[in-house]
Amino acid sequence: MSSKKNVAIIGAGLTGITIANLIKKRINFTIFEKSRGLGGRMATRRAEPYQFNHGAQYFKVENKGFKDFLNPLIKNKIIKNLELNHVEILNKEIIKKFKINSKKYFTAQSKMNDVVKSLAKNNFSIKLSCKIVQIKKLNNKWFIFDSDIVSYGPYDWLFLTIPPNQVIDILNKDFKFIDIIKKIKMNSCYSIMLGFDETKKLNFDTALCLDQDIRWLSLNKEYQDNKEYFNLIINSSYNFAEQNINNSKIEISDYLIKQASDVLCCKLDNYKYKAIHFWKYAMSQKSNNLGSLLDENLKIIVCGDWCMNGRVEGAFLSARDSVSKILKYI
Ligand SMILES: Cc1cc2nc3c(=O)[nH]c(=O)nc-3n(C[C@H](O)[C@H](O)[C@H](O)COP(=O)(O)OP(=O)(O)OC[C@H]3O[C@@H](n4cnc5c(N)ncnc54)[C@H](O)[C@@H]3O)c2cc1C
Structure with a gap:
């Protein structure tokens, strides 16, 4: 043998x-x-009491072999079916609003890197x-x-x-x-992570911005010691990341936070935690x-x-x- x-x-x-x-x-x-x-x-970044899944936030499962492979994770409550309110924004207006609730989409129960x-x-x-x-x-x-x-x-x-x-x-x-x-060819992307200790009143969980330098917003609430914490992820568009690869991260995060604040008509500069991550190779084109x-x-x-x-x-x-x-x- x-x-x-x-x-x-x-x-x-x-x-x-x-x-x-x-x-x-x-x-x-x-x-x-x-x-x-x-x-x-x-990926997951923890910064107690905040936590961000700043890479993939959910994923589609169409292939039966993949579903079978993931079954133990579903059973052990590492992943669950995705359920969220999604909007699409154009010219600072919500032009589409729908609930994503499909057996084909999965997300982490808590931390994406647990998968x-x-x-x-x-x-x-x-x-x-x-x-x-x-x-x-x-x-x-x-x-x-x-x-x-x-x-x-x-x-x-x-x-x-x-x-x-x-x-x-x-x-x-x-x-x-x-x-x-x-x-x-791979696309790049900036992810800004903001932690707040007051809940923002926004009526969606994820937003796709169709005409801005910010492309994706995702909100997530966490409970700890009977207190609610609010995590916001702002992802830049691929074009913006490409054009600003060598610019200062402080300027980039300030600019993207300001744009998110304008789009959402909501004050965002009172964060308690801020971080920026540059994904040089985020996703293939x-x-x-x-x-x-x-x-x-x-x-x-x-x-x-x-x-x-x-x-x-x-x-x-x-x-x-x-x-x-x-x-x-x-
Ligand atoms: C912002 C963002 C949003 C995304 N959204 C979605 C989504 O909504 N749905 C979806 O399905 N997918 C999404 N993705 C893509 C998804 O995350 C990837 O498809 C998947 O995680 C790729 O897995 P992988 O193992 O092929 O590559 P990776 O996860 O990149 O793993 C490669 C590993 O190799 C390591 N590595 C690299 N070079 C070296 C070296 N020289 N020596 C040792 N180690 C090395 C890296 O650190 C990394 O851990 C998103 C990705 C990003 C960044």
């Missing part, structure tokens, strides 16, 4: 953790994540705060290096589950699909429907949401595709 292969999975977002779940019985693996925690763009955390079993080997910057092949085995030039390996295969621009930083031109990856990209000579697989539709379900589907492709080699 052949011994189990050793594999490195780079990235601990939904794609990386899904791969680990689907393949755990067949291989030995270590997951490498540059951040301090798991979840990637399914990935709960899928990452305690026995998974995960190295946090470990940014992989280089890979090298020696005697037909992979060695990978972090930003402190510490090396890890040997590995038979590498899974890269990180955004395309970050893949290009690591892979060299020999990778079979490098030209396809170079053509993928279009669906790419590539599945995953396996180079059998190099023994590298590249996958992630951007290989599919740039969404949470796409991350799962790309991960599943990569596992089905690697099975004949391990």
Whole structure:
């Protein structure tokens, strides 16, 4: 009987953790994540008593395999069906108003990063705060290096589950699909997080602004010690983020808060907490429907949401595709 292969999975977002779940019985693996925690763009920022899901806030589940994969999370009350009041705003007027209450949409019961955390079993080997910057092949085995030039390996295969621009930083031109990856474009986005200790009287939970530099507003109330706290997320439009990549974050947040305040006709400068996050690679500009990209000579697989539709379900589907492709080699 052949011994189990050793594999490195780079990235601990939904794609990386899904791969680990689907393949755990067949291989030995270590997951490498540059951040301090798991979840990637399914992100949560805690700043007691405030809490913000400032990446994906909800996601669509259409694929039966994805629904089955998520069933334990539904059962364990990590995720629930989405129920909210949504509006669309044009020229500072609400032009559409509807309730989203569909069995197809899910959101976190509380923290979005709990989704990935709960899928990452305690026995998974995960190295946090470990940014992989280089890979090298020696005697037909992979060695990978972090930003402190510490090396890890040997590995038979590498899974890269990180955004395309970050893949290009690591892979060299020999990778079979490098030209396809170079053509993928990702949108950027600023997320402003504001915490208030007085409730704002707004008659919606999420708003899409169709003609502003702010694109998305989302409100969320939390109860703690019988007190109500109010969390507001303001996301910029992709265009605005693109045009203001190098501008001062203070100026950007002041500008976007002022615009949100104008659109909502509501004072927003009395926040008790403020933070800004720049998502350089928030979402792919279009669906790419590539599945995953396996180079059998190099023994590298590249996958992630951007290989599919740039969404949470796409991350799962790309991960599943990569596992089905690697099975004949391990
Ligand atoms: C603001 C925003 C709103 C969104 N809204 C929605 C939505 O409404 N619905 C929806 O379905 N999706 C939404 N998304 C997209 C969704 O979050 C992603 O599709 C999904 O989380 C992608 O998962 P992933 O594992 O493929 O990638 P990621 O979550 O990006 O995971 C990749 C991981 O790799 C790590 N990493 C990167 N480089 C390295 C390196 N060199 N070494 C080690 N680790 C590395 C990163 O830190 C990250 O944790 C949104 C995203 C953003 C940012």
